Amino acid sequence: xxxxxxxxxxxxxxxxxxxQKGSMEAFEVLVGRHRDKIYARAFSxxxxxxxxxxxxxxxxxxxWQRLKQFQGDSSFVTWMTRIVxxxxxxxxxxxxRQRAESIEQLEEDLGGVERQMPTVTVNxxxxxxxxxxxxxxxxxxxxxxxxxxxxxxxxxxxxxxxKEIAKRMECSIGTVMSRxxxxxxxxxxxxxxxxxxxxx
Amino acid sequence: xxxxxMLKVQAWVDGELPGEEARQVEAxxxxxxxxxxxxxxxxxxxxxxxxxxxxxxxxxSPEFYxxxxxxxxxxxxxxxxxxxxxxxxxxxxxxxxMVPASGLALVMIVAAxxxxxxxxxxxxxxxxxxxxxxxxxxxxxxxxxxxNMFVVYLYAKEQxxxxxxxxxxxxxxxxxx
Numbered sequence: 001x002x003x004x005x006x007x008x009x010x011x012x013x014x015x016x017x018x019x020q021k022g023s024m025e026a027f028e029v030l031v032g033r034h035r036d037k038i039y040a041r042a043f044s045x046x047x048x049x050x051x052x053x054x055x056x057x058x059x060x061x062x063x064w065q066r067l068k069q070f071q072g073d074s075s076f077v078t079w080m081t082r083i084v085x086x087x088x089x090x091x092x093x094x095x096x097r098q099r100a101e102s103i104e105q106l107e108e109d110l111g112g113v114e115r116q117m118p119t120v121t122v123n124x125x126x127x128x129x130x131x132x133x134x135x136x137x138x139x140x141x142x143x144x145x146x147x148x149x150x151x152x153x154x155x156x157x158x159x160x161x162x163k164e165i166a167k168r169m170e171c172s173i174g175t176v177m178s179r180x181x182x183x184x185x186x187x188x189x190x191x192x193x194x195x196x197x198x199x200x
Numbered sequence: 201x202x203x204x205x206m207l208k209v210q211a212w213v214d215g216e217l218p219g220e221e222a223r224q225v226e227a228x229x230x231x232x233x234x235x236x237x238x239x240x241x242x243x244x245x246x247x248x249x250x251x252x253x254x255x256x257x258x259x260x261s262p263e264f265y266x267x268x269x270x271x272x273x274x275x276x277x278x279x280x281x282x283x284x285x286x287x288x289x290x291x292x293x294x295x296x297x298m299v300p301a302s303g304l305a306l307v308m309i310v311a312a313x314x315x316x317x318x319x320x321x322x323x324x325x326x327x328x329x330x331x332x333x334x335x336x337x338x339x340x341x342x343x344x345x346x347x348n349m350f351v352v353y354l355y356a357k358e359q360x361x362x363x364x365x366x367x368x369x370x371x372x373x374x375x376x377x
Contacts, residue, residue, distance in 0.1 A: 026272065031266055040256040049259060056258070060269045065276065117238040125248040138254040155214075156249045162216055177207045184210075184245045191248065 012076045020067050025068045025069075031060055033186035038084050044153055047142055055086040055091060055113040072155040081158070089168060092146050117185050148183035153182055201234055213242045244318055 009029065010018075018026035038059055043052035063080050070079055125133050141149050150169065154160045162180075166173045201209075205228075211217050214224040229235045258265050 007207065024273070028266055028270070029268060030264055035265060036255070036257050039258045040254070043256055044253065051257065053260060053265070057265065057269050057272070061272045061276070064269075064273050100350070118263050119234075120244065121237065122246055123248075129253070133248065134252050134254045137252055152249070156246065157253050162211075162214070174207075177211060180201075181207055181210050184242055187249070188241050188245045191245075 013072070016067070016070065016072070016076050016195065019064070020070070023094050027064055034080060035060075037077060038080055041081055041153075041157075044086055044141065044157070045085070045092065045146070045150055047149075051091070056084055058065060059087055062087070065142065085154070085158070085168065089150070092150070096146070117189050120188040120192045122192070122195075124188070124195040136191060136194050137187075140187050140194075143190060144183055148179050151176055151179040152183040152187070157188050201232075201238070205235075206238060209238055210242055213239055213246070 010026075012030065012033070015026045015030050035056065039052055039056040042056045042059070043049065044062065046052050046055065059080060062083050066083075070076065074082075125136075128136070141152070144152070147169075151165060154165045154168065155162075160168070162173045162176050165176045165180075168177065208217070208221070208225055211227065212222055212229070217225060229239050
């Protein structure tokens with residue numbers, strides 16, 4: 001893991017062991033080291049700053065409580081990221097139960113829309129500065145429904161396989177595949193749209 | 201291309217297809233312009249997404265952000281809401297099963313003995329008391345001498361909120377992986 005090699009001081013492994021013995025100071029260093037990454041993952045899923053802060057803090061509290069169960073099978077930051085993802089999924093499920101489905105959402109769930117989108121043949125990101133590319137990606141992600149955004153994040157940014165995503169999102173592998181397909185095609189279309197706007 | 205085939209092409213791009221199916225899709229893509237264009241777009245999208253997630257920073261100051269976490273940890277520690285280690289969780293699960301099972305066994309033994317050695321003549325004699333010493337189980341019993349029947353209904357007392365929360369904690373499967 002690159003992040004703890006760049007940091008001065010003890011490695012994550014050492015800090016985790018100290019924290020497991022009850023050192024709150026060691027845990028504070030871990031929080032300081034990885035708080036931005038955990039917050040960023042929460043924000044990418046929730047798209048709300050306050051919720052992302054609250055959920056990321058809740059994840060750290062859970063992490064502390066469960067620290068003795070951390071076996072080191074994955075890196076500490078990966079373990080923490082999984083905790084915050086689960087909390088976000090839980091929160092999103094609660095919110096979904098409370099809000100009505102949009103017409104677009106219903107169309108997406110019925111399927112078919114993504115198949116009618118024209119294929120993007122020209123690279124819409126060519127020649128873009130990295131910061132601008134990231135800004136456009138973030139903007140496009142914000143236009144997806146939470147189901148499509150989450151599938152895309154878990155697959156492209158967290159490198160999870162279909163079956164793992166299905167387990168976490170409590171849906172079938174087929175649903176993961178169709179959501180991922182829609183999300184990618186929508187992203188390509190949105191990015192191509194930004195490129196057209198830039199050229200016009 | 202139909203929808204299923206499109207999803208199969210995507211699964212091939214993601215390396216999720218087994219050998220034979222992967223070879224079939226590969227053959228399709230090499231001879232079908234529409235499929236090849238789809239593959240190209242899917243790879244393009246993967247390419248610009250990977251490694252280009254926006255880097256964000258927590259909007260609060262490090263001290264303020266940590267202080268809320270620390271307060272919550274201290275509050276939970278003070279209230280004794282610690283998460284059980286896996287071994288004690290296993291014991292708790294075993295206990296949840298063993299308590300009703302042993303309770304049921306006890307009641308059945310008492311009932312069998314009462315039928316064998318106790319032959320009531322009056323209504324008062326039929327009032328057999330079976331004491332339940334379990335803190336987690338309760339029972340309702342019904343006895344009919346005319347029908348030669350003794351029914352005991354066992355049920356769990358209301359669980360505490362903390363037990364419910366730990367039982368359905370969505371993080372459990374993550375933490376025991």
